[in-house]
Amino acid sequence: MGKNYAMTIDLQSCIGCAACSVTCKNENNTDDGINWMHFLKKETGTFPNVRYEFMPALCNHCDNAPCIKACPVTAMYKDEDGLTLHDADKCIGCKACMAACPYGVISYNKDNPHEYWTSEEAWSELSATPAHVKQETGETLPYYNPERAYNYEAIRSRGVVEKCQLCDHRLKRDEQPYCVERCPSEAMYVGDLNDPDDKIHEILKDEHKTLKDELGTKPKVYYINSF
Amino acid sequence: MTEKLSFNKTTIAVIAVLLVVVAAGVFAMVNTLIQGQVLFGSSDQVPWNLLIVAYVFLALMASGMCMFASGAHLFGFEKYQFLGKRSIFLALAVLIPGLVVLAMDLGRLDRVYYFITSPNLQAPMWWMGATYGIYVVLLLAEFIAMHVKNEKVMHYLSYFTLVGAVAATSILGGIFATAVQRPLWYGGSTSVFFVLSALLTGVAALSIFVYFTQKSLFKQASENVSYALSGLSKLLGVLLAVALGFNAWKLITMFYTGTPDFAMIFNGEYALLYWGGVITIGLVIPLIALIVSRSPVTMVVASSFALIGMFIDKYVTVIGGQLVQPFGQEMAVYSTTVTEWLIFIGAMAATVVIYMLGIKYLSLDDHDPHQLKDEKEDRTAAEAL
Numbered sequence: 050m051g052k053n054y055a056m057t058i059d060l061q062s063c064i065g066c067a068a069c070s071v072t073c074k075n076e077n078n079t080d081d082g083i084n085w086m087h088f089l090k091k092e093t094g095t096f097p098n099v100r101y102e103f104m105p106a107l108c109n110h111c112d113n114a115p116c117i118k119a120c121p122v123t124a125m126y127k128d129e130d131g132l133t134l135h136d137a138d139k140c141i142g143c144k145a146c147m148a149a150c151p152y153g154v155i156s157y158n159k160d161n162p163h164e165y166w167t168s169e170e171a172w173s174e175l176s177a178t179p180a181h182v183k184q185e186t187g188e189t190l191p192y193y194n195p196e197r198a199y200n201y202e203a204i205r206s207r208g209v210v211e212k213c214q215l216c217d218h219r220l221k222r223d224e225q226p227y228c229v230e231r232c233p234s235e236a237m238y239v240g241d242l243n244d245p246d247d248k249i250h251e252i253l254k255d256e257h258k259t260l261k262d263e264l265g266t267k268p269k270v271y272y273i274n275s276f
Numbered sequence: 277m278t279e280k281l282s283f284n285k286t287t288i289a290v291i292a293v294l295l296v297v298v299a300a301g302v303f304a305m306v307n308t309l310i311q312g313q314v315l316f317g318s319s320d321q322v323p324w325n326l327l328i329v330a331y332v333f334l335a336l337m338a339s340g341m342c343m344f345a346s347g348a349h350l351f352g353f354e355k356y357q358f359l360g361k362r363s364i365f366l367a368l369a370v371l372i373p374g375l376v377v378l379a380m381d382l383g384r385l386d387r388v389y390y391f392i393t394s395p396n397l398q399a400p401m402w403w404m405g406a407t408y409g410i411y412v413v414l415l416l417a418e419f420i421a422m423h424v425k426n427e428k429v430m431h432y433l434s435y436f437t438l439v440g441a442v443a444a445t446s447i448l449g450g451i452f453a454t455a456v457q458r459p460l461w462y463g464g465s466t467s468v469f470f471v472l473s474a475l476l477t478g479v480a481a482l483s484i485f486v487y488f489t490q491k492s493l494f495k496q497a498s499e500n501v502s503y504a505l506s507g508l509s510k511l512l513g514v515l516l517a518v519a520l521g522f523n524a525w526k527l528i529t530m531f532y533t534g535t536p537d538f539a540m541i542f543n544g545e546y547a548l549l550y551w552g553g554v555i556t557i558g559l560v561i562p563l564i565a566l567i568v569s570r571s572p573v574t575m576v577v578a579s580s581f582a583l584i585g586m587f588i589d590k591y592v593t594v595i596g597g598q599l600v601q602p603f604g605q606e607m608a609v610y611s612t613t614v615t616e617w618l619i620f621i622g623a624m625a626a627t628v629v630i631y632m633l634g635i636k637y638l639s640l641d642d643h644d645p646h647q648l649k650d651e652k653e654d655r656t657a658a659e660a661l
Contacts, residue, residue, distance in 0.1 A: 142383015151457035208383025
């Protein structure tokens, strides 16, 4: 039996620092304005009875994924480990997956990726231009992570969508996704639901919920201990 | 009606203006291919833009005209069959620019062959692409059969184009109908409404084309055309009334869900577009006009209102359906861009140019071969008596 990966996010541990979102951008070479790890902020109530909620949100790797059903060319697919993945080489940029996704976590590359680093305009006379920095590093972008190229386009082209792959390149070598590893409060974990000895079963003994499960998408990101 | 047609100066001037508009559209398309979709107003929150609205509108119009032509032929409405060749040609003239508009919204047009090499049979969009692809070929074949007056082939192709038009239209609706989280889209009635909407748009557009063709190119008023317009006005009236019913039930069912989408069209951001554009301009005014009078002029005015209304209906459906964001986040905002409009208007201008060239060179006003045959049969039967 293959693996069946799922993620847990402990909302009482989460401090809302958005490190998951930032480190995700580093690991996956995402462009400005494109996030695989989103964070939802909500302020409710009136002073002094106000409430502030923060919730990391990413692709739910649904078992019944609407994006997979909507994609006309099978660029969205389920892998053998239960992940909902995107094939950037096959995507035609029709955006049917974006229209179908109930969670709004798929992004579209409208522009050439990382255009910023081609700019010849410096912030000040004392600083280098982005193009110069890029030239000195010899990479497409100065903080380029070549590891992402292991099983996905390291930088996606203009005209295709992209979304969280749950760091499948890291899971393949038994490492946790980068957002999980860099979370300072250890609020997240990715485990194998098919492995009875996996820690995830212990975590899921706590009160948990998934997002919009009433739609029948069978999401696999579990939010633990919500307030 | 086989007189040799020649365009007068006004018509040539109109064609020249239309060609400028087409050129502007082509410029916008080339610009999009070079610069990418940064030229569009779509975003991650609102991924589908005016081009999708335009495609849906044009594709439904084309299907509607084909449904009318093939239906009139197969169900034996002889008095309308002289419009057959013109309708099928118009369907092609609308659908082909429409498909170009759709292609412009694809991020990677160069990979479109994956539709064939890597199909997803679960995806309504794949079925839409496949059915419209086959449908265009069938329409072309039917038109060629009509042009060379091959009655037998034309007759059999009519079955396929009629089924193709209904299938393609409802599958296009299916793309929206299967989006479970979007109340403005979800549900089987969306697909059925797309078929109704196609017929309504097709009949309205056909009436306008028929009226202006007659008025600008032929000196004498044709009895056939007046009769057909009168009949089309009755059909349009019925379709408008049914569309009103559809809208009423859409609102009633959405009222019970209490979703933000309902508030948006009922008394929110899109209320003016919905009540003013879709309901008043698109349905109520033309319906009342047609009840009061069914003269050719009233029919053309009513048809124009209905077309505008149907376009706004598609705008409210496609764009409005994407505005409400998950998890109670702020409603998204979408504004059209000049590039989107140029592509859309360029496509519509291309339709009119293609149609005018068709009138000039492809004798669209030929009698339907079946009508000729029927008349011959009638005569033979009368002689036998």
